[in-house]
Amino acid sequence: MLVAENKLVQSGSHSVALRAIQAALEQKAHDVIGLHVGPHTYVADYYVIASGTSDRHVRGIADRVRKELKEVGEQPLSVVGMENGEWVLLDYGDVVVHVFFEAARTFYNLDEMWQRAKPLSLPSNLESQAKKLRTGMY
Secondary structure (H helix, E strand, C coil): CCCHHHHHCCCCHHHHHHHHHHHHHHHCCCEEEEEEHHHHHCCCCCEEEEEECCCCHHHHHHHHHHHHHCCCCCCCCCCCCCCCCEEEEECCCCCCEEEEEEEHHHHHHHHHHHCCCCECCCCCCHHHHHHHHCCCCC
């Protein structure tokens, strides 16, 4: 029974992570990735990492993620960094969303830090959208 409950929680977390990715992409975030970090840390099951091109863009991405997740009943446990827009962290418990100004993302390099984590497979529509924002091509 507990295993079944854990699978449901994980499935819910996975859906929340995908919804956050979708919201970030709809706000034209760059280099959006989802990582399954659960096997490597107790902090969260999933990290979503995205970049914005300015502090305003970073805040806009974070606001869009908050709005979209609120629509499905998810409220952040904490929000940090909205004031300056260099690195906004949205903590949803099992899912943590990091939205970086591009230079800050390079400096903190979470992508490298969590390279052992398995990337989330995205549905084809999100993968296509992510690729377009990454390369400018379909």
